[in-house]
Amino acid sequence: MKAYLSFFRIRFLNNLQYKVAAWAGMATQFVWGGMYILLYSAIYSFSSSPKPMELDQLTTYVWLQQAFLALIMLWYRDSGLFDLILSGDVAYELVRPVNLYPMWYARLLSQRLAGVLLRFAPIIIVSILLPFPYGLSAPASLPSFMLFLGTLLNGTLLTVAYSMLISISMFRTLSAVGSLTLFGILSEFLAGMVIPLPLMPESLQKILMVLPFWLTGDFPFRIYTGHIPVQEALGGIMLQFLWTAVLITAGVLWLRSIKKKIVLQGG
Amino acid sequence: MIDVNNLNKSFKVYKRKNGAFGAVRSMLRPDFEYIQALDDVSFSIGKGEIVGYIGPNGAGKSTTVKVLSGILVPDSGTVTVGGLVPWKDRKTHVANIGVVFGQKSQLWWDVPVHDSFELLGDIYRLPQDKYQKNVSMLTELLDLSDLMPVPVRQLSLGQRVRCEIAASLLHEPGILFLDEPTIGLDAVSKLAVRKFIREINKEKGVTVILTTHDTGDIEALAERILLIGKGRILYDGKFGDLKKRFRGSRTLKVHFSNTPCGIPMTGGILNSRVMENVAEIEFNPDVITASDLISYISGLFQITDLEINTMVAEEIIAGLYREYKI
Numbered sequence: 001m002k003a004y005l006s007f008f009r010i011r012f013l014n015n016l017q018y019k020v021a022a023w024a025g026m027a028t029q030f031v032w033g034g035m036y037i038l039l040y041s042a043i044y045s046f047s048s049s050p051k052p053m054e055l056d057q058l059t060t061y062v063w064l065q066q067a068f069l070a071l072i073m074l075w076y077r078d079s080g081l082f083d084l085i086l087s088g089d090v091a092y093e094l095v096r097p098v099n100l101y102p103m104w105y106a107r108l109l110s111q112r113l114a115g116v117l118l119r120f121a122p123i124i125i126v127s128i129l130l131p132f133p134y135g136l137s138a139p140a141s142l143p144s145f146m147l148f149l150g151t152l153l154n155g156t157l158l159t160v161a162y163s164m165l166i167s168i169s170m171f172r173t174l175s176a177v178g179s180l181t182l183f184g185i186l187s188e189f190l191a192g193m194v195i196p197l198p199l200m201p202e203s204l205q206k207i208l209m210v211l212p213f214w215l216t217g218d219f220p221f222r223i224y225t226g227h228i229p230v231q232e233a234l235g236g237i238m239l240q241f242l243w244t245a246v247l248i249t250a251g252v253l254w255l256r257s258i259k260k261k262i263v264l265q266g267g
Numbered sequence: 268m269i270d271v272n273n274l275n276k277s278f279k280v281y282k283r284k285n286g287a288f289g290a291v292r293s294m295l296r297p298d299f300e301y302i303q304a305l306d307d308v309s310f311s312i313g314k315g316e317i318v319g320y321i322g323p324n325g326a327g328k329s330t331t332v333k334v335l336s337g338i339l340v341p342d343s344g345t346v347t348v349g350g351l352v353p354w355k356d357r358k359t360h361v362a363n364i365g366v367v368f369g370q371k372s373q374l375w376w377d378v379p380v381h382d383s384f385e386l387l388g389d390i391y392r393l394p395q396d397k398y399q400k401n402v403s404m405l406t407e408l409l410d411l412s413d414l415m416p417v418p419v420r421q422l423s424l425g426q427r428v429r430c431e432i433a434a435s436l437l438h439e440p441g442i443l444f445l446d447e448p449t450i451g452l453d454a455v456s457k458l459a460v461r462k463f464i465r466e467i468n469k470e471k472g473v474t475v476i477l478t479t480h481d482t483g484d485i486e487a488l489a490e491r492i493l494l495i496g497k498g499r500i501l502y503d504g505k506f507g508d509l510k511k512r513f514r515g516s517r518t519l520k521v522h523f524s525n526t527p528c529g530i531p532m533t534g535g536i537l538n539s540r541v542m543e544n545v546a547e548i549e550f551n552p553d554v555i556t557a558s559d560l561i562s563y564i565s566g567l568f569q570i571t572d573l574e575i576n577t578m579v580a581e582e583i584i585a586g587l588y589r590e591y592k593i
Contacts, residue, residue, distance in 0.1 A: 003389050006389035007390070010378060094336075094337070095336050097362040099358075
């Protein structure tokens with residue numbers, strides 16, 4: 001366990017070095033967040049049909065999405081890990097007396113946590129200062145807020161388990177980066193990152209809420225805004241645990257079967 | 268210590284004809300063939316040996332090292348290293364081996380060397396006192412103290428290789444696999460690395476398996492060599508024996524203070540040529556030793572200078588490759 005923690009720590013400190021990337025990312029997220037909010041407020045002001053989400057709930061949702069993007073983005077790939085596989089340097093990972101899966105899991109998790117630590121505060125602060133209903137509103141209640149933190153963390157563990165599957169698939173599909181990107185974009189949509197789940201047609205929502213994707217970001221953000229009341233969150237939390245367990249098990253088994261027929265690239 | 272019996276490993280290699288037509292064709296019907304990387308390989312290595320594992324590019328050297336270090340699973344055959352099957356008991360096995368792949372890096376690129384070392388210490392679960400002891404020993408032997416706080420990406424190749432070797436020995440492994448450790452190093456670094464390998468072999472009794480293309484490495488380190496070509500072990504024996512086999516005749520070049528009229532023949536001299544005041548004498552060392560020949564000639568003429576050429580390791584290996592047509 002100490003090995004994995006130590007590995008986590010070194011990656012985490014290492015990732016905190018990338019401050020320029022963080023500033024650039026933050027700028028992008030402000031622009032995206034602003035764009036979404038302008039778009040939704042325009043739509044809301046012209047539509048008279050009943051809204052599935054209040055405008056201030058929606059803007060809060062969008063800002064949380066932008067602030068915690070590093071934790072929830074599904075298309076994200078660790079290029080270092082990909083290089084490791086492509087160049088055959090993964091050989092060194094295999095001559096260590098540790099298990100590959102938890103080591104890589106620690107690596108991916110540290111990257112996301114470092115990424116969010118560098119970015120979230122400025123976005124939160126600026127979005128709080130924006131006038132109502134364009135800014136980040138306070139959480140629905142204290143329990144909502146606590147539950148939001150818990151489910152966001154759970155969601156991150158789920159996201160990393162998902163990213164692990166993408167990384168492991170790299171062993172099999174060395175150059176299929178294009179199709180992986182396409183898959184990433186599709187899962188973003190399924191997670192409600194393009195259009196929040198409540199704004200989707202009801203029938204589609206029913207399907208998506210069985211899949212794991214929405215549990216990463218959509219679920220905790222809606223708990224924060226009170227769109228999902230605290231007392232109705234239990235099912236989602238159980239689903240989070242269930243899907244995380246399923247994805248981790250799948251990843252461990254897949255990696256085990258791949259290790260048996262591994263081919264190292266580049267001599 | 269290491270026992271390898273009838274080891275086989277093949278790889279699938281995709282082939283594609285060049286040009287657009289070839290690309291389309293390979294999409295529809297990918298062409299591939301199996302390359303036998305290891306073909307019925309058997310050998311055994313005792314504790315404390317240094318074995319040079321040589322062969323041309325693509326002969327199967329690295330594949331063998333990767334099987335022995337538990338990374339690759341062979342198609343068939345048995346391997347035990349210290350009683351363990353590398354790919355089955357991978358975690359226990361790798362705790363007792365150190366590996367350096369000359370062309371890859373095990374140090375973390377962006378962090379200082381000592382951070383990488385500390386992480387390795389944790390990965391191998393080294394107690395703090397043991398870790399400190401090993402780090403200070405390796406730092407001293409490999410002269411790393413100035414390099415410890417430097418991020419790995421800013422090290423020169425020679426410096427990095429020294430750190431890589433130290434990293435592979437932090438956990439006191441009983442076996443060290445070196446896959447082309449001196450590749451790309453300058454003369455000074457090469458000598459330093461070789462000296463260090465000899466030292467840890469002598470003092471700690473570390474078994475060393477060294478793959479290399481640098482015959483200087485072999486000459487300086489390996490008493491025993493394994494020659495592999497096209498996946499088969501072709502020669503397994505002492506490097507000294509090989510030298511004798513390929514030596515045949517040797518040549519003595521003598522400079523005289525004045526021009527001799529000719530070299531009188533004696534037993535063992537095969538041929539001689541005199542040009543002005545230099546003579547080249549080809550002799551058979553099994554009949555007359557170099558020192559006997561020199562004293563014979565110095566009794567006849569005034570010698571100002573001598574050169575004697577031995578067949579260099581490079582030529583022996585090349586001769587071996589030619590002999591086995593690999």
